[in-house]
Amino acid sequence: MFDEYEDLPEGLLDASVETLHEILPNPALIHLKGDIAEPLFISTLLHGNETTGFYAVQNLLREYQGLNLPRSISVFIGNVKAAEKGVRRLDQQVDYNRVWPGTPHHYLAEAHMMLKVTETMRERNVWASIDIHNNTGKNPHYACINKLETSFTSLACMFSETLVYFITPKGVQSAAFAELCPAVTLECGLSGDASGIDHALNYLKRVLTATELGQHALDSVNLYHTVARVNVPELYSFGFEDDATINLLPEIENYNFKELPVGTPLAKIEPESSAYLQAFGEDERELGREFFEYENNQITLKKAVMPAMLTMDTQVIRQDCLCYLMERVPADKFPK
Numbered sequence: 001m002f003d004e005y006e007d008l009p010e011g012l013l014d015a016s017v018e019t020l021h022e023i024l025p026n027p028a029l030i031h032l033k034g035d036i037a038e039p040l041f042i043s044t045l046l047h048g049n050e051t052t053g054f055y056a057v058q059n060l061l062r063e064y065q066g067l068n069l070p071r072s073i074s075v076f077i078g079n080v081k082a083a084e085k086g087v088r089r090l091d092q093q094v095d096y097n098r099v100w101p102g103t104p105h106h107y108l109a110e111a112h113m114m115l116k117v118t119e120t121m122r123e124r125n126v127w128a129s130i131d132i133h134n135n136t137g138k139n140p141h142y143a144c145i146n147k148l149e150t151s152f153t154s155l156a157c158m159f160s161e162t163l164v165y166f167i168t169p170k171g172v173q174s175a176a177f178a179e180l181c182p183a184v185t186l187e188c189g190l191s192g193d194a195s196g197i198d199h200a201l202n203y204l205k206r207v208l209t210a211t212e213l214g215q216h217a218l219d220s221v222n223l224y225h226t227v228a229r230v231n232v233p234e235l236y237s238f239g240f241e242d243d244a245t246i247n248l249l250p251e252i253e254n255y256n257f258k259e260l261p262v263g264t265p266l267a268k269i270e271p272e273s274s275a276y277l278q279a280f281g282e283d284e285r286e287l288g289r290e291f292f293e294y295e296n297n298q299i300t301l302k303k304a305v306m307p308a309m310l311t312m313d314t315q316v317i318r319q320d321c322l323c324y325l326m327e328r329v330p331a332d333k334f335p336k
């Protein structure tokens, strides 16, 4: 389970992600009182090797040391055990961002924990929710939302002009909190990168001092909709060195947030292996044949799409996915 605190735990402002477990032995929900009672909820370290959110929150609280917070804050610090080891999750752990209310794995102990956190914040009249992440490929900083409503796009476009709307995977924090308040997931580029910490910190400061999530003009916003998650089937070896069954092309890392035409090559496959990529749609149906073409031992795009979170980190590809595929939402479909 998690521990709940009504004050800042001693030493938190000086801890590093690796030493955090000495102060917080378990996941922690920390409530700090501010002038406006309805709290801003911030969650960090749902993935133990994504440190930007923790350092942004730490810097924020340092700046407010001895001062009144303009609004109450509740901070959830998730996977402290994985953070100690610098990994997304320990082998025996579940993914802490797939077990929030809405998850198919609701029977798990971790799902009970996230349900309790969500219920606690519901009772406290949570005002807005921000979950902070990193990724491994070359991606711009962007914000994800799970509802196409103006309060959500307003909260999101205060962070970035690049927005992603998605409804799968299920069980993510922002989708659970979307039932309570405007909620976003921030993707802050590479973990621990100074520009990501600064960006997240400045964003948190702006949201913390905002009194309402008003109308932000969406004129310059690029809004994308996730249509599929791409996986390499477990039975195939893969890599970037031309020695596996599926040999991904190294240049794909530069394809994130680029609109790719039909025919764009993604991988070479071992002759006669009949290896393939899987693409799971929003209803978890396998749609690989809609997105990929197989010819001359090559995998190419059958549809014009835009990938996100493509990475060359083979462990991430195995533990999470190769990438997401997205389509642009036309301006006339934006929430009014």
Ligand SMILES: [Zn+2]
Binding pocket: 046, 047, 050, 097, 133, 134
């Ligand atoms: Zn993450």
